[in-house]
Amino acid sequence: MGATVEAQVVVVGAGPVGLMLAGELRLGGVDVVLLERLPAPTTESRASTLHARTMEIFDQRGLLDALGPVPNDMRGHFGGIGLDFGGLDSRYPGLWKVPQARTERLLGDWATGLGAVVLRGHELVGLRQTESGVEVDAVGPEGAVRIRAAYLVGCDGEGSTVRRLAGFPFPGADATRELLRADVAGIDVPDRRFERHERGLAIAHRRPDGVTRVMVHEFGADAAPRTGDPEFAEVAATWARVTGEDIGAGEPIWLNAFGNARRLAERYRLGRVLLAGDAAHAQMPVGGQALNLGLQDAVNLGWKLAARMRGWAPPGLLDTYHDERHAVGSRVLGNIEAQATLLLGGPEVEPLRGVMAELFGHDEVVGRLAGMVSGLDVRYADDGAVPLLGSRVPHWELTTEDGPSSTTELLRTGHGVLLDLTAGLPPGTAAAWADRVRTVSAEGDTDVRAVLLRPDGHVAWVDDGTADPHAALQRWFGAPNP
Known part of the structure; x- marks a missing residue:
């Protein structure tokens, strides 16, 4: 045997999800080693959309300055039917167009900068x-x-070696329909946004660098069994049959095919091995949800696994990762399956598309669907009895004894936060958890009296005037220090 490396946690896969998790673990004080099969970061930008919730998370970690300005489009879709994301209750409504390679560089610099x-x-x-x-x-x-490590997390994608070697059941269904996708230089075709033709679906967008991304699906064509990416000749031939246009003289930069496969790991944890991102769920990357779902898996898991390694995790905390994120994954796969039906179905789905388009004229419907796709509506709570409990904390501008701040800024360190907005909590309420929970007194434009925030920005406790935070502190942050 060759060299031996010791680590507290080993993460397999240094794509965006693995790097996000590594950064979260380092914020929690955990030594982490990432194993990556590729010798250098990929230049392929398969996923190009960051949703509002992911942008909020990046802001919570202070990453947006390094990301720099990015284009934002308020127009999205649900199953190829236009959907307005401009009304989302977030500082980052819309769809943020960031090539995956750029996201990976951002997170790689952050994670390695943290150690x-x-x-x-x-x-x-x-x-x-x-x-x-x-x-x-x-x-x-x-x-x-x-x-050798205490825990291993597989962030190694849909074909996860970790999932296979550890024996995670991965039930679901293989693809029956597929979209062919290619980035092509040297072609001149009209931009198309989910344009339905008699024989299929065509999508095209020319980037500022002159490269055009084309996607095409031929109605009724079964997903081909593949061991690799399609040949450009297949993409060009399908494009010609659907649109009547010849792109065969173009220069392919990158090609792949993706289908409507739908699989979800039965468990996200087996002993000391866990899964996150596409290793835990396979889905058609429609609506830009796959990458965002994986990044949010990582942020949910990171602080909990760090708590386990630091010795203060209460019983069952690590298992809440599966409980919370498996439910979210199942719901996302459900909405993606609905979208795949609307998007890849032939003439038989036109009546359904017509009904859906009519419903999209109602603000409540648009808000519900946009909240689902963006991840803003995720709530980790048993019921809706206490408003805000389990939801992501809103961005509140605050005035603290140290000056202006916000709920977003208070989460930058990766600690929990007990935020007292009325000076109504007894002094030293969370003093016994001071190594993992910051207590902040502030004034802000909200009627909320006090909240306890988890490191991932979700609300663990809300003061209704009668509740005591100590039970929530012990549930999420473990036993108090002597």
């Missing part, structure tokens, strides 16, 4: 769980490497 170690060109070939942790075997540029 995460990325081992590129290392392929996972084996893993074993022991009573005290996991042993990981990998092959890298200089030979075999063994990593």
